[in-house]
Amino acid sequence: MEEALIKEIVKRVMDRVDYNMTIPIEASARHVHLSQNHMEKLFGKEYKMSKKKDLSQPGQFQYKERVTLIGPKGVIKGVAILGPAREKTQVEISKTDARILGIDPPIRESGKLKDSDSLFIMAGKVVIEAKESVIIAKRHIHMTPRDAEKFAITDKQLVKIRVKSERPIVFEDVLVRVSSRYKLSMHIDFDEANAADYKEGIFGEIILQSISMD
């Protein structure tokens, strides 16, 4: 009898799983968002930056120009600059990068830079110090209010995302951010991508935390 009940409940739970509850995943390489002031210092006031390509999030793009990150233990060249300019310079790197550079930045949401780490940024022969600018980006999902409604998820909710691959992983406590300015996409960094054997085009599957019995 108990067995039959469990089966019935499992069936009901499974019935609630929408097999279209998949989310495109993008692996973000290390990059820099520069403030207008830092951009002018690094490239010159008169210099006109060139756009290389648009990114998946509407209005976001990558410049053709690149910078070098300089830490106490190492240097990383050819780091992408994303636009448009932000109020404060923000450097997003992986733990692997942090080890190369010799720093230990916190895992943070974008924009939360208080007490984050510092680095020097170089372009050409100019070096600036970007104080409290460096974070390891906390994995997150961008979605529109319409996606959120479809998934029955609200802004700032934490979800689990399963990645099916040769190295299957469930990312827990993934922060959902809802805005009409967004496009549906989960962002992970390269350490997370490598750990999950991520390849371009791989989707994540939402696991509703409320029905998990883990």
Add this chain to the structure above:
Amino acid sequence: MEEALIKEIVKRVMDRVDYNMTIPIEASARHVHLSQNHMEKLFGKEYKMSKKKDLSQPGQFQYKERVTLIGPKGVIKGVAILGPAREKTQVEISKTDARILGIDPPIRESGKLKDSDSLFIMAGKVVIEAKESVIIAKRHIHMTPRDAEKFAITDKQLVKIRVKSERPIVFEDVLVRVSSRYKLSMHIDFDEANAADYKEGIFGEIILQSISMD
């Protein structure tokens, strides 16, 4: 009524969870196991290798000597050599390392080297080619038959391991290997360690796949 039943079943499932079902985790840095022949070629027939330290698995140790890995795109210096010598040289690196070196080795269990990748290995002024030697180690758990009995797990079973940290992750399809020569430990590589915000001393928690409703 249904709600009460679900609660009862969840409670019963939770009662079955043994809170001592934790497993120590070790992050393995890139390393090389050399064949006797390759060791003699790299260091000379007369040379006596020095032991640096014992490793967690009984009988395994690290030499003081180190080698350089040379791939088509890059070089990694100071790579540890583990002993004792093996029948066939095996190089274990991360996906991050593979990208630096410019190769794309398969994710494999130790010892399964057929059609794996190749690299050059250098010590001093000697360079050898280690054909079909390079893998990305598949994450796994070593345990004794006694541990296996305690966990009610059998050799070659796949389990899920939850790592609780600032970046909580569940590693799925983790291979369990049981032998009286082993000591209880889960081995992950540095990409996996970074993705899970692993720090020395962190434990993993076994999730029994049979009771998961994910």
